[in-house]
Amino acid sequence: MIEINNLVKHYGDKRALKGISFTVNDDEVLGFLGPNGAGKTTTMNIITGFLSSTSGTVKVNGHDILEEPELAKKDIGYLPEQPPLYLDMTVKEYLSFICDLKGLKKEDRKAQLDAIISMVKIGDVTDRLIGNLSKGYKQRVGIAQALVGDPSILILDEPTVGLDPNQVMEIRKLIKTLSKTHSIIISSHILSEIQAIADRVVIINNGKVAAVDTITDLSKRLSGSSRLLLSFQGPLKDVSASIRSIPGVANVVTRNSSDKLHEVEIVISNTSADIRASIFFVMAKGGWPIFEFRSLDPTLEEVFLSITSGK
Amino acid sequence: MYAIFKREFLQYFRSPVGYVAIAIFSFLAGFIFYSQYASGAVSISSEVISLRSFFVVIVPIITMASFAEDKKRGTDVLYYTTPVDLFSVVAGKFLAALALFGIMFINVFAQMIVTVANGGIVDVGAWGSVIVFFFMAAMFISVGLMASALNDSQIVSAIVTFVIILIFQILSTISDYAKTAANAVLFSITQNNDLSVSTGEKIAGLINWFDPFARTADFRSGVFSVSALIFCLSVAIVFLYVTYRILEKKRWSQG
Numbered sequence: 184m185i186e187i188n189n190l191v192k193h194y195g196d197k198r199a200l201k202g203i204s205f206t207v208n209d210d211e212v213l214g215f216l217g218p219n220g221a222g223k224t225t226t227m228n229i230i231t232g233f234l235s236s237t238s239g240t241v242k243v244n245g246h247d248i249l250e251e252p253e254l255a256k257k258d259i260g261y262l263p264e265q266p267p268l269y270l271d272m273t274v275k276e277y278l279s280f281i282c283d284l285k286g287l288k289k290e291d292r293k294a295q296l297d298a299i300i301s302m303v304k305i306g307d308v309t310d311r312l313i314g315n316l317s318k319g320y321k322q323r324v325g326i327a328q329a330l331v332g333d334p335s336i337l338i339l340d341e342p343t344v345g346l347d348p349n350q351v352m353e354i355r356k357l358i359k360t361l362s363k364t365h366s367i368i369i370s371s372h373i374l375s376e377i378q379a380i381a382d383r384v385v386i387i388n389n390g391k392v393a394a395v396d397t398i399t400d401l402s403k404r405l406s407g408s409s410r411l412l413l414s415f416q417g418p419l420k421d422v423s424a425s426i427r428s429i430p431g432v433a434n435v436v437t438r439n440s441s442d443k444l445h446e447v448e449i450v451i452s453n454t455s456a457d458i459r460a461s462i463f464f465v466m467a468k469g470g471w472p473i474f475e476f477r478s479l480d481p482t483l484e485e486v487f488l489s490i491t492s493g494k
Numbered sequence: 495m496y497a498i499f500k501r502e503f504l505q506y507f508r509s510p511v512g513y514v515a516i517a518i519f520s521f522l523a524g525f526i527f528y529s530q531y532a533s534g535a536v537s538i539s540s541e542v543i544s545l546r547s548f549f550v551v552i553v554p555i556i557t558m559a560s561f562a563e564d565k566k567r568g569t570d571v572l573y574y575t576t577p578v579d580l581f582s583v584v585a586g587k588f589l590a591a592l593a594l595f596g597i598m599f600i601n602v603f604a605q606m607i608v609t610v611a612n613g614g615i616v617d618v619g620a621w622g623s624v625i626v627f628f629f630m631a632a633m634f635i636s637v638g639l640m641a642s643a644l645n646d647s648q649i650v651s652a653i654v655t656f657v658i659i660l661i662f663q664i665l666s667t668i669s670d671y672a673k674t675a676a677n678a679v680l681f682s683i684t685q686n687n688d689l690s691v692s693t694g695e696k697i698a699g700l701i702n703w704f705d706p707f708a709r710t711a712d713f714r715s716g717v718f719s720v721s722a723l724i725f726c727l728s729v730a731i732v733f734l735y736v737t738y739r740i741l742e743k744k745r746w747s748q749g
Contacts, residue, residue, distance in 0.1 A: 272508065
């Protein structure tokens with residue numbers, strides 16, 4: 184369990200954090216969401232003891248990170264945005280160095296390393312130089328490094344940034360597995376990623392906590408998507424006019440238009456009514472074939488707007 | 495500390511750094527020894543003393559990466575977020591660099607054996623020079639570690655180390671210049687020859703106080719002065735402590 188109380192961090196004149204407080208419960212995945220520069224990494228660096236806060240406290244399982252750093256750090260595994268890897272060591276050498284660094288006893292070491300290696304699936308690369316691994320594997324080695332010493336809390340800073348979609352799926356799956364036995368704080372600026380993994384979300388913006396919410400509440404708040412995307416063939420003007428005449432439609436904005444295909448964004452004023460059926464029948468009646476029809480995912484900016492305006 | 499020592503020491507041999515440093519040292523030691531050997535008069539102590547002039551090249555090569563590379567690659571996170579304490583990180587890197595000098599010195603020990611086997615002598619002055627060599631190496635390595643902790647560019651830290659060691663090595667020349675300059679300036683102002691000469695001497699004495707080479711000059715003739723060794727050790731400890739504070743400060747940085 185981590186208790187974060189009123190963290191403030193100044194960088195010169197800039198106030199990066201302006202009083203952040205939240206709690207991470209045992210065995211929960213806490214999503215840490217915010218646009219770039221909101222203070223996610225700074226907060227994580229303070230929780231792990233890499234940086235010190237200007238004021239405020241962090242307690243890890245009851246131990247203050249500044250007053251009892253060794254006890255607090257024992258319980259934390261940290262994967263920074265740039266994994267702390269030595270590129271000219273093999274995976275095996277690197278992990279055994281981490282064991283040394285975290286002061287693991289010789290007799291526990293082999294069993295624990297074997298368990299970690301099979302969990303993060305790096306068994307086939309243990310003798311290769313880290314510098315020669317793909318980015319996905321490097322990220323796994325980074326996670327393995329965080330797992331050494333069997334900490335109860337994992338802090339992962341943007342673990343899927345820069346990975347290809349396959350690797351992203353695999354890392355997410357791995358985090359899911361880990362979440363059964365660990366408390367995890369995971370930061371991201373991608374909303375859907377947090378929705379897929381986390382139980383609870385802390386949204387920060389501009390150095391302040393904008394919202395703390397469970398995923399279900401958050402999705403409920405966002406479920407009535409207010410925009411639909413429609414691409415079709417047919418006369419653009421007529422189609423727009425017909426859709427506008429459907430009750431509940433506030434506006435139709437052309438996104439893309441070519442000879443063959445038009446793409447419009449339909450803004451809905453009344454989010455409680457589902458007007459997708461009406462749109463379909465309008466299109467069918469006009470004989471205008473639909474090529475794509477979906478609700479637009481809310482962007483992070485919209486989430487912020489919706490959260491801040493809802494209060 | 496042992497964890498850091500082991501990694502850093504092996505790191506010298508994962509990268510070309512260790513091999514380059516050993517190659518340069520072996521070449522220089524071999525060259526000096528061979529030219530002595532060919533002339534028929536081998537003196538290990540004067541060989542070791544000549545080798546000291548190459549600290550200015552070898553030490554920056556060894557220490558430039560130690561902290562700068564960590565910062566650049568983001569691996570310094572490990573030192574701050576694992577239960578290891580920062581001073582043992584500094585100590586581990588320091589001992590690793592010193593141990594590399596130990597490896598290089600195998601050359602000189604082999605040469606000692608050759609000397610004795612050919613009927614030469616390895617006198618107490620030679621051992622004195624070896625002891626001084628390692629104390630000075632310790633001193634300059636700590637300078638290099640500090641320079642490396644200051645920034646995240648290997649080149650800049652190598653240059654800073656180079657300049658500091660160079661200043662140490664030419665302190666006697668600097669003190670000569672300072673003496674002459676002080677003397678001339680004071681004499682032109684006061685027209686008092688005694689005052690200007692004595693002030694010049696004082697300034698030169700002050701500068702020479704910092705000169706490790708002058709302090710340890712007697713070792714080659716077998717006069718072991720503990721105060722000179724304590725001087726080298728103190729300088730080393732001061733620089734290591736400053737290095738530790740630089741690393742510690744990073745955590746508290748506000749900028």
